[in-house]
Amino acid sequence: MSVAAAAPAPAVPRPAATREPWAGTGALLWLYLRLDRVRVAVWVLALTLTVAGTVPALQAAYPDAAARQTRAALMTNPSAVLMTGPAFGVHDYTFGAMVADELSLTVLVATSIMAILLVVRHTRADEEAGRTEILRALPVGRFAPATAALLFVTVACVGVGAGVTVGLLAGGLEAAGSAAMGLGAALTGLVFGAVAAVTTQVTTHARGASGLALAVLGAAFLVRGVGDIMRTGGSWLSWFSPLAWAQQTRPFVELRWWPLALSLGAVLGLLAAAVVLAQRRDLGAGLLPARPGPAGARPALLSPAGLAARLLRGSFVGWAVGLFCFAVAFGSLARSVQDAVADLPQIGEWIGGGSVLEDMTATFAAAMLSYLTLGVAAFAVGAVLRLRAEEEAGRAAPVLAAGASRAAWLGGWLATVLAQAVALLVLAGIGLGLGVAVATGDGGAVARLTAAALAYLPAVLATAGLAVALLGLAPRLASLAWAVVTYAIFVAWFGPLLGMAGWAQDLSPVGLTPNVPVEAAAVGPLALLAAVAAVLVAAGFAGFRRRDLAG
Structure with a gap:
């Protein structure tokens, strides 16, 4: 044996x-x-x-x-x-x-x-x-x-x-x-x-x-x-x-x-x-070993908003630098475009959405501002969907187990996204204004375009609100929020040139926003977009509180 x-x-x-x-x-x-x-x-x-x-x-x-x-x-x-x-x-x-x-x-x-x-x-x-x-x-x-x-x-x-x-x-x-x-x-x-x-x-x-x-x-x-x-x-x-x-x-x-x-x-x-x-x-493993973190977390990381700010920090900084640089570059083209329109009115029709306006610099700046807003909307959608990634990776459950309620977790995250979206709009307005000021000598362009950029906040919120609603009600379909961003980009670039109907262009939240600073910031469209955003976010909150995690 x-x-x-x-x-x-x-x-x-x-x-x-x-x-x-x-x-x-x-x-x-x-x-x-x-x-x-x-x-x-x-x-x-x-x-x-x-x-x-x-x-x-x-x-x-x-x-x-x-x-x-x-x-x-x-x-x-x-x-x-x-x-x-x-x-x-x-x-x-x-x-x-x-x-x-x-x-x-x-x-x-x-x-x-x-x-x-x-x-x-x-x-x-x-x-x-x-x-x-x-x-x-x-x-x-x-x-x-x-x-x-x-x-x-x-x-x-x-x-x-x-x-x-x-x-x-x-x-x-x-x-x-x-x-x-x-x-x-x-x-x-x-x-x-x-x-x-x-x-x-x-x-x-x-x-x-x-x-x-x-x-x-x-x-x-x-x-x-x-x-x-x-x-x-x-x-x-x-x-x-x-x-x-x-x-x-x-x-x-x-x-x-x-x-x-x-x-x-x-x-x-x-x-x-x-x-x-x-x-x-x-x-x-990676060739560069991960650095050990500090022994204790900073107080800000103990709140849902602080944690969201830390997780979104890299993405926010990247978008901020990119949008600001592109805004300055766009603004510096103002004088060249104004000279070109004198020789080729079709360019003015493209920029002005079908009508050549007297102040072509303002028209051009308004068009560029709408393009930059598309970047802010893309950031906001990506930031909201990052919450879904945290959920799928199993990192949301420990946060909730530590005592944070679902409403506080989602609310803190969205408050951070809102603050960062506002900051990006302000940076885009400042950068575009600086570029226009350098090209044309109009120092007041910085203040005007910064204020005009904030008029696009309801459009950004409505776009992000759809992502929130999908996150709460149909999380597996949350990525469909990108379809709105894609459509808005298509309308902005090709809508006027392809002769799209006005109602089709108005389906884009950015297209529905008044063409500031050329047009006055009408209260009606902005209030409508804000109301849509509020309804979508409320629906997202309701769904998020009831459904299973990673469902």
Whole structure:
């Protein structure tokens, strides 16, 4: 018996995952496609429709060569170059060159953001939530989850590139230039997806990984902008930005394909770096260890509002810096736009929503203010939906168990969002006013536009109120609040040019707001929006108090 008891146990075969590093990649790719089919479809469809809708809108706004040359004159302004691109072909501004200048940077940045978010979602976020560890317990190789995530992002970027190409072809643009813009968008998205693959190895948390990757994207935007301002067509500094590589293909002007080789090389190099770094860390850990927190929490963190302010701090600071910088840049264009309208009244009709007003500077500032408000509305919706993320991650339950009521938890969070939204509107007004003041010498613009910005607060509250209502009543559908933001952006950009009916434009909370400071801040629409916001928030409170957490 003792001999039998001492007999060695039979050897257990090692799991297939340890023998095949990429085992299960195909199955995981199919899983990611299944999970995010709607999310990716929305990205692809939104960018495709943006391109397809912008081309005829530009054709209507700039119908002939003289009109295009007037638009090209705006490209001498550094702010215009910063927000568009290197301004190729401005001496003979063809329609294709104008489309490339107007659209390329928007498409490149949007595709890059999509790629960053998707890579982090299926790598670091899955590790942080423990899902990767469960997958690795199956016959799944060490590199399979990350490889499947990158292949999935490749599919998404290729879809965007194909959509951009189709949208340009539908507008009557030539095939080679359209294909170059589409391929450039896809490869640029992959570059920043690969950047995210590296940042996910560095940090412990998904939010930190996406924040680092987005910071790299922001730096690339600034480097490209400064480089393009230094010299028309781009300077040596521009080539340090991946965003410039796609633009330097010069579609519809002097098409050249070789700059895209830089994008492809960067993708391969960054992915190789990500593989090397992944082998130097443990599952769930980052190369940079998380810093230990203080022994005791500050008194402010003991309240729901204080905790919300701490959790939303990074997002708020990022939006504040971005909106302020864009507001100053928009404002500095005021004089150039005013001069252009003298030569091309169609621009004034676009800015003024169908009528050329005497004070074109004020009309332009009012239009730019409505665009900046869309950013504030997007921040407010994202901040409200962050509460759903806290709930799903299981971090809301301890807060409630510590003694905070559901009403206090939601109320403190919304009070913080309200305060931050007001601060963003004020910053947008101040920045826009400063830009206008520098461009025109009108020092009073700062006060006028700051006050005008606050008139958009009811629109922001109504948009965020829908997110609150969905959070309380139908939490699984809370992300549908983004549909209102998307619609408002579409109306703001394309509504007047496409001749949308007035009632359709008024469905947008921002569109329903009076066009301040050109128009008086009428009490009726603002009171209606405020009442809608109050009803939606009340419904959200009622639902949140009754439903199950993470329901």
